[in-house]
Amino acid sequence: MANLLKLARSLTSGCSVSGFEDGGLSALEEIRDAYFDELTREPAGSYILKRNARKPGLPKIMLDAHMDEVGMMVTEVLEGGFLRFTNIGGLDTRILQAADVTIYGKETLYGVIVSTPPHLQTGDRSVLPPVTDLMIDTGLTKEKAEELIPVGTPVGYMYKLTELKNNRICGKGFDDKICAVALIEAVEQLINGGYEGELDLVLSTKEEISRAVVTAAYRLQPDYAIVSDVCCAWVPGSDSRRKTGLGDGPEISLSAITDVRLTKKLIKFAKDNEYKHTVTVEATSTGTNANDIPLVGLGIPTVLVSIPLRNMHTYSEVVSLDDVADAAKLIAGFIKEIGKEAAI
Amino acid sequence: MINELKKLMKIQGVSSREDKVAAYIEEAVKPYVDEIKRDPLGNLICLKKGTSKKAKKIMLCAHMDEIGFMVNCIQDNGIVRVSRVGGINYIAYSNSRVVFENGAVGVLVPEGKTELKDYNGDKFYVDLGVKTKAEAERRVKLGEMCSVESGIVKLYGTKYAGRPFDDRIGCYVMIEIAKKLGKCKNDVYFVFSVQEEVGCRGSHAASYNVLPDIGIAFDVTPSGDVVNPSTNFSVKLGDGAAIKIKDSSVMCDRALVAAMFEAAKANNIKHQTEVLTYGGTDTSSMQTVAGGSRAGCISIPTRFCHTQNEIVDMKDVEACIDLGVLCCSFDL
Numbered sequence: 253m254a255n256l257l258k259l260a261r262s263l264t265s266g267c268s269v270s271g272f273e274d275g276g277l278s279a280l281e282e283i284r285d286a287y288f289d290e291l292t293r294e295p296a297g298s299y300i301l302k303r304n305a306r307k308p309g310l311p312k313i314m315l316d317a318h319m320d321e322v323g324m325m326v327t328e329v330l331e332g333g334f335l336r337f338t339n340i341g342g343l344d345t346r347i348l349q350a351a352d353v354t355i356y357g358k359e360t361l362y363g364v365i366v367s368t369p370p371h372l373q374t375g376d377r378s379v380l381p382p383v384t385d386l387m388i389d390t391g392l393t394k395e396k397a398e399e400l401i402p403v404g405t406p407v408g409y410m411y412k413l414t415e416l417k418n419n420r421i422c423g424k425g426f427d428d429k430i431c432a433v434a435l436i437e438a439v440e441q442l443i444n445g446g447y448e449g450e451l452d453l454v455l456s457t458k459e460e461i462s463r464a465v466v467t468a469a470y471r472l473q474p475d476y477a478i479v480s481d482v483c484c485a486w487v488p489g490s491d492s493r494r495k496t497g498l499g500d501g502p503e504i505s506l507s508a509i510t511d512v513r514l515t516k517k518l519i520k521f522a523k524d525n526e527y528k529h530t531v532t533v534e535a536t537s538t539g540t541n542a543n544d545i546p547l548v549g550l551g552i553p554t555v556l557v558s559i560p561l562r563n564m565h566t567y568s569e570v571v572s573l574d575d576v577a578d579a580a581k582l583i584a585g586f587i588k589e590i591g592k593e594a595a596i
Numbered sequence: 597m598i599n600e601l602k603k604l605m606k607i608q609g610v611s612s613r614e615d616k617v618a619a620y621i622e623e624a625v626k627p628y629v630d631e632i633k634r635d636p637l638g639n640l641i642c643l644k645k646g647t648s649k650k651a652k653k654i655m656l657c658a659h660m661d662e663i664g665f666m667v668n669c670i671q672d673n674g675i676v677r678v679s680r681v682g683g684i685n686y687i688a689y690s691n692s693r694v695v696f697e698n699g700a701v702g703v704l705v706p707e708g709k710t711e712l713k714d715y716n717g718d719k720f721y722v723d724l725g726v727k728t729k730a731e732a733e734r735r736v737k738l739g740e741m742c743s744v745e746s747g748i749v750k751l752y753g754t755k756y757a758g759r760p761f762d763d764r765i766g767c768y769v770m771i772e773i774a775k776k777l778g779k780c781k782n783d784v785y786f787v788f789s790v791q792e793e794v795g796c797r798g799s800h801a802a803s804y805n806v807l808p809d810i811g812i813a814f815d816v817t818p819s820g821d822v823v824n825p826s827t828n829f830s831v832k833l834g835d836g837a838a839i840k841i842k843d844s845s846v847m848c849d850r851a852l853v854a855a856m857f858e859a860a861k862a863n864n865i866k867h868q869t870e871v872l873t874y875g876g877t878d879t880s881s882m883q884t885v886a887g888g889s890r891a892g893c894i895s896i897p898t899r900f901c902h903t904q905n906e907i908v909d910m911k912d913v914e915a916c917i918d919l920g921v922l923c924c925s926f927d928l
Contacts, residue, residue: 271847295809295849296888325842327871328830336828338873340842384828384873403830403869404841404853458847462880467888 253419256573259433261413264425267356269323269406270340270460273297276319276429280455287439288453297457298468303439303450310449310591314474314552315438315583316541317431317481318459321424322565324353324407327384333392334366337407339383341460344565348386351567352410355390357401362410363388409567419573420498426569428459430576431480431559434502437580442587449591456541465541469548476514476590477554478583481540482571483532485560493533496560498572501528502579503558507535510542511553514590518555521586528578532558557583598756598910600624600771604764605748610664610741611681611791613697614638617660621767621788628774629786639802640788644774648781654924655785655808655889656773657799657878658766658815659792662759663902664743665694665704665722667736674726676702676736679717682793686715688903694722694742700735702742744904754910755833761906763792765896766814769913773920784924792878796845799878803885810852810890811882812923814916816906817843817870817895827873831897833907836866837915840893845876846883849890851928856892859922866915870895890928894919 259279266275280299284291288301299319305312322341329335335355339345349367354360366387388407390397413423432455439451452472456465459481469477484490486497496503504519506512522529534556537543542556559579562570609617618640622632629642640660645651663682670676686706694704702722710719722742726732736742748758770786777784785806790798792815803811817838820829831838839856840848860867870893883891894916899907 271842272850294888295890296883297847297849325871327873328828338871340847404871461847462845462884464884464888467884467886471887 253573253577256433256437256576257421259436260421260430263429263432264413264423265411267406267408268319268321268425268429269408270320270458271297272356272406273319273457283436287443294468294471296464296467298465299455300468300472301453301455305450306448311475312450312452313587313591314452314454314469314472314477315435316454316456316465316477316479316545317435318428318465318541319432319455320458320460321408321427322460323409326401326403326405326407328403329394329398329401330387331394333390333394333397335363335388335390335397335401336384337386337388342565343383345380345383347566348383353388353407354410355388355401355405355407357405359400361390361400363390412567416570420570421573422568422570424567424569426561426571427482427564430561430571431482434559434576434579435480435583437577438584438587441580441584445588447588447591459541463541463544466544466548469545469552473549474552477545477552479540479542479545479554479556480579480583481556481558482561482564483558484564485562487562496530496532498560498562498570499574500530500560501575502582503530503532503560505532505534505538505542505556505558507533507538509536509538509546510556511546514553514555517590518586521589522582525585527582527585529582601768602748604768605746605758605760608695608697608743608746609660609662610743611661611794613741614660614790618788621660621771624771625774625786628777635801635805637798637801638790639798641802641805642786644777644780644784644786646781646783647779651781651783652809652927653785653806654782654926655787655803655806655811655882656770656920657787657789657802657811657813657882658770659763659789659798659878660767661790661793662743662762663793664741667738667740670729670732670738672729674724674728674732676722676724676732678720678722678742681741683902685902686717686720687712689744690715692904693745695745696736696740696742698740700724751907755907756910757905757907759904759906761898761908762816762901765816765908765913769814769896769916769920772917773924776917776921777924780924782924789878796876796878796881800881800885803882807886808882808889810926810928811879812920813877813879813882813893814920815877815893815895816898816901817872818901819897819899822899831868831870833897833899834909834911835868835897836912837919838868838870838895838897840870840872840879840895843872843875843877845880846891848879848892852890852892855926855928856894856919856923860919863918863922865918867919
């Protein structure tokens with residue numbers, strides 16, 4: 253667990269607003285040195301960590317988790333050093349007012365989103381202002397703000413990571429870097445177990461806005477793709493179809509988009525070996541990169557393994573490290589299984 | 597110069613019906629490029645070969661098509677109903693003259709008693725001035741396209757109003773880049789794309805065809821310097837070429853954006869930053885087709901996009917041309 257926590261910290265502490273996923277680079281270099289042969293960044297922006305095959309004839313397997321997270325971008329610098337901004341990806345506007353943010357300008361700066369106090373609110377309080385009406389308070393003068401924060405500067409939730417009881421952690425960007433942590437852990441287990449096939453870990457760019465993973469998949473043309481993303485965990489009052497709660501283990505997605513044979517194989521493998529898991533039905537859309545990878549090039553059989561998460565797209569996403577460990581174990585075991593024989 | 601632009605703006609080319617625009621552009625760029633082809637979708641792809649053996653492939657892209665309408669029903673009384681092709685602002689186009697592919701002219705009007713908030717395609721029809729279905733069918737056919745009357749007029753100084761600046765002005769910028777480019781180390785593909793207004797379909801196929809290292813779109817972007825803009829937006833007419841950071845469809849490549857800023861600064865080209873909170877361009881397809889490319893966009897600031905009076909400043913257009921020429925030599 254200590255290793256998972258350390259990885260979660262190093263991957264989520266920097267800037268990874270969609271299109272600006274540079275914050276974890278030094279962490280990725282360490283990961284490359286530990287488990288992979290090369291680290292490249294392809295033109296559309298995805299990172300590819302490649303571990304070449306130690307033995308020919310085994311299937312080539314691509315693992316994908318997206319590196320980016322939702323965030324903001326500065327559109328205008330106002331009088332008094334306030335910033336207008338727009339959203340990048342699906343921001344939850346209910347939690348923006350008074351939120352701490354990090355501004356990745358010419359210098360890294362902190363700011364806070366302006367909130368109208370209850371005393372001063374007029375009109376219908378149940379109506380949220382559109383994101384483009386909110387402002388970030390920088391504490392700078394307009395002149396200084398213009399110098400340090402050009403229009404187009406990305407802004408993210410301020411980094412924090414707190415440990416809750418029961419192996420649970422709370423922070424920002426776990427969508428989807430907590431899945432990257434699980435995949436890296438899976439790769440480590442495979443290598444320690446003497447696995448010899450090619451493993452390509454894609455930490456993809458821009459999932460929250462455009463699913464740019466397709467260019468990385470096109471370059472790799474793997475035999476199989478295993479996508480890991482987060483899913484909304486059950487909380488009291490959830491839709492009755494949403495069953496996976498924190499601590500229930502990884503969720504395997506059954507849909508018409510992902511590969512049925514491979515998914516069935518994964519479910520059977522999990523059952524036969526009593527790996528903790530749940531199964532969910534996402535009939536025609538998974539809302540993840542697993543929607544797009546199957547149709548790249550000549551087609552790529554793809555499965556989706558999700559990690560349950562609470563408070564998605566906020567700065568207080570909650571996950572269970574037990575689920576992360578279980579997802580890693582399941583994925584590593586399954587790769588060992590399908591890696592034995594030639595691709596389907 | 598302005599006469600050529602006037603000609604280009606007069607030619608009709610609703611999405612999928614871009615042949616006449618392509619024919620004009622082909623003639624205009626022929627002396628300045630080495631190879632010209634049209635792909636099955638109709639994209640016009642012109643290559644100017646580079647001088648270097650290690651040439652990179654630079655794809656410049658502007659779309660030839662414009663928004664318009666397609667006849668979907670001719671009613672008994674000669675009333676012609678049309679579907680929109682691309683993003684139509686019915687309030688702006690209400691009571692406009694529309695011209696069909698065969699030259700027939702009509703007027704696009706809302707049904708009487710329609711309140712402004714209910715303005716949508718179902719409430720509009722084209723009045724051809726006919727009385728019967730048979731008369732209407734002699735003028736237009738099902739599936740035939742039309743668009744709001746085109747053309748430009750000069751306003752104050754270097755500003756012009758008219759349509760369709762979106763995106764004939766981008767095509768114009770690229771034609772001028774072809775003329776000015778001279779010797780260049782990179783292979784430069786001038787791609788004039790089809791069907792952008794209906795979902796960037798042409799540039800998708802063209803990007804597969806070219807497989808560029810760097811892709812740069814030239815398209816219009818809304819200008820924020822209007823009275824009470826509907827959204828906060830910092831681009832201004834006359835402030836120069838707008839270097840795109842994002843729109844709803846794309847986050848532009850950061851190294852390419854940085855190189856554009858550097859080139860503009862070093863050569864005293866007036867420029868500004870564009871962060872668009874909606875909209876989409878051919879940039880996104882260049883970025884994500886096949887193995888992907890470093891993609892960006894140089895936007896021409898334009899007030900009142902998708903109306904019959906889009907306004908541009910030719911000084912901005914010239915800045916876009918100058919910056920575009922420099923981008924052809926990028927090595928990223």
